[in-house]
Amino acid sequence: MLQQLFKFKGGVKPDTNKTPSVQMPIGIAPVPSRLIVPLHQSIGGTPDPLVEAGERVLKGQCIGGPDKWLSSAVHAPTSGTVLAVEERIAAHPSGLPTLSVVIEADGRDEWVERKPLDYAALEPERVREILRDSGVVGLGGAVFPSHAKLSAVESVPMDELIINGAECEPFMTCDDMLMRERAEEIVRGSGIFRDLLQPKRVLIGIEDNKPEAAAAMRAAVEKLGENFEVICVPTRYPAGGAKQLIRVLTGKEVPASKRSPEMGVQCFNVATAYTAWRAIAHGEPVLSRIVTLTGNVEKARNWEVLLGTPLKDLVALGQPRPDTTGYLMGGPMMGFEMPSLDAPIVKATNCIIASSPKLFPPPVPEMPCIRCGACAEVCPHELQPFELYWFARARNFGKTQEYNIFDCIECGCCSYVCPSHIPLVQYFRFAKSEIWSREREKAMADAAKARFELRNEREEREKAEKAERLAKAAAAKAAAKKPAPEGNDDSSGESTVADAPTESEAAAAKKAAIAAAMERARLQREGVQPKNTEGLTIAQRKEIAAIEARRVPLQQQSAPNEEDAESNTR
Numbered sequence: 001m002l003q004q005l006f007k008f009k010g011g012v013k014p015d016t017n018k019t020p021s022v023q024m025p026i027g028i029a030p031v032p033s034r035l036i037v038p039l040h041q042s043i044g045g046t047p048d049p050l051v052e053a054g055e056r057v058l059k060g061q062c063i064g065g066p067d068k069w070l071s072s073a074v075h076a077p078t079s080g081t082v083l084a085v086e087e088r089i090a091a092h093p094s095g096l097p098t099l100s101v102v103i104e105a106d107g108r109d110e111w112v113e114r115k116p117l118d119y120a121a122l123e124p125e126r127v128r129e130i131l132r133d134s135g136v137v138g139l140g141g142a143v144f145p146s147h148a149k150l151s152a153v154e155s156v157p158m159d160e161l162i163i164n165g166a167e168c169e170p171f172m173t174c175d176d177m178l179m180r181e182r183a184e185e186i187v188r189g190s191g192i193f194r195d196l197l198q199p200k201r202v203l204i205g206i207e208d209n210k211p212e213a214a215a216a217m218r219a220a221v222e223k224l225g226e227n228f229e230v231i232c233v234p235t236r237y238p239a240g241g242a243k244q245l246i247r248v249l250t251g252k253e254v255p256a257s258k259r260s261p262e263m264g265v266q267c268f269n270v271a272t273a274y275t276a277w278r279a280i281a282h283g284e285p286v287l288s289r290i291v292t293l294t295g296n297v298e299k300a301r302n303w304e305v306l307l308g309t310p311l312k313d314l315v316a317l318g319q320p321r322p323d324t325t326g327y328l329m330g331g332p333m334m335g336f337e338m339p340s341l342d343a344p345i346v347k348a349t350n351c352i353i354a355s356s357p358k359l360f361p362p363p364v365p366e367m368p369c370i371r372c373g374a375c376a377e378v379c380p381h382e383l384q385p386f387e388l389y390w391f392a393r394a395r396n397f398g399k400t401q402e403y404n405i406f407d408c409i410e411c412g413c414c415s416y417v418c419p420s421h422i423p424l425v426q427y428f429r430f431a432k433s434e435i436w437s438r439e440r441e442k443a444m445a446d447a448a449k450a451r452f453e454l455r456n457e458r459e460e461r462e463k464a465e466k467a468e469r470l471a472k473a474a475a476a477k478a479a480a481k482k483p484a485p486e487g488n489d490d491s492s493g494e495s496t497v498a499d500a501p502t503e504s505e506a507a508a509a510k511k512a513a514i515a516a517a518m519e520r521a522r523l524q525r526e527g528v529q530p531k532n533t534e535g536l537t538i539a540q541r542k543e544i545a546a547i548e549a550r551r552v553p554l555q556q557q558s559a560p561n562e563e564d565a566e567s568n569t570r
Helices: 122-135 173-182 183-198 211-224 242-250 272-281 310-318 374-378 385-393 397-402 412-419 424-479 502-529 539-567
Strands: 032-037 062-065 080-089 097-105 160-165 201-207 228-235 264-270 288-295 301-306 326-329 353-356
Touching: 032 080, 080 374, 097 326, 122 183, 122 272, 160 173, 160 183, 160 242, 173 183, 173 211, 173 288, 183 201, 183 211, 183 264, 183 272, 201 211, 201 242, 211 228, 211 353, 242 264, 264 272, 272 288, 288 310, 301 310, 310 353, 326 424, 374 385, 374 412, 385 424, 397 424, 412 424
Parallel strands: 160 201, 160 264, 201 228, 288 353
Antiparallel strands: 032 097, 080 097, 288 301, 326 353
16 A cells, blocks of 8 residues: 655755765775764763773763763774863854763774663663663754653654654755665664654655665565665655655654654654664664765765764775865765864764865855745744744844744755845754853843842741740740749848849850750751762862862861850850
């Protein structure tokens, strides 16, 4: 039975430029002399460093442990010596540094002990933990931790599991070559996802401009006896987007207010399925990935590259031409220019494009918007980019939210068709960053206001308690007064001095007050908890430990002094 296909709104058909990089099989990039492994390579928390400078590590050893459930571990790509755990430039448009582990390779490539597992004999939660600790994330570009996506919504049955092999971005062919050469392992990894989610159907979507990949996947499905459906979808950017592919294969529209699991469907990239199988069946964490090296180079090709490999070591394999002006990470539609040749390859790096004036001409000067509506016609999420542009330019960020700016996936279709050459996506990114910044500032202000109100409440409470204590003390003092003897008819008018406290009573009250103050100080010291201790470096943790070590003898010395103070009041 033929699979019924649906259409998604919008999209464009740019030149694919995929042919040059599929002429040769996947190559194995040599191990560089030095690797720079960022600890933050996925959505979620930053892994905690587990090694320090001077320590020898083995290939596959965990060097960054996940700090939260929505986080993923990081491992040493090869054996060697840790030179430093420090801030290094990251593969990010900002060019800002991130905490990284610098490893000098020893050339031995010695593995840690690997433990292949039979996932069918394990509890589902244990399988998800293994995937988290193996660093398995979405390798289609989003790098969302895969174990989190494998937790199905209990109230919604899973209808379809979609394995995404569309790869719609121009120039990019890493998934295409992976499906051609390692289809069987992709199918086995898809089987792990199928067993965890228990969907009714498993659909493998591949664009129809990849007939060799589709044939390889069908052969692998047949060989393994799986009932997966390999479906060719029309080539149209951005058909590889999760929501667009879900729409094409199932007809389901995933609204912005919901996640796809709430609609009974989940989507994974083919490379993610491949790494999941390697992690479970071979005990291999994610240490490398397939990267397309193409563009203005003599030898365009796909390479299996160790994570942490500096960009300069990878591009040298392609022999860039003399007129190369820079390097894009990702495709020309959604990618960004790498900030430096020292920036490392990370899990999100699926394509490196050497740019030149001939390949990517300088941008034409921006002209005024003519409200032609072409951007709205191609927007796959049915937004109104020209309205968002005006509001973002006017810094009316509230209006951009009313027009659902966060539904924008920054696919670049609107910028691609704009006759005025307006970089619309850049305006949308600016607006989003400003909104996020203001929300952070508002959250900080709200927290400060809450602290201020709590402080005022505490002070008022303490004042009330003090007044109550004074009232009780006055009442006790009045009750302790001795009444005048009956029949005392002393006409002199002099009162008795019975209300004055004795010397022993005053000393006892002073002693009790000092003891109470000492007890409050002790409780306050014990109740103080260190703050801002998340994500500390090893050097900072050592400094804190040294401070605590110096504090202990001081506290021990203060104890006798407090006892002396108490004895002096007696």
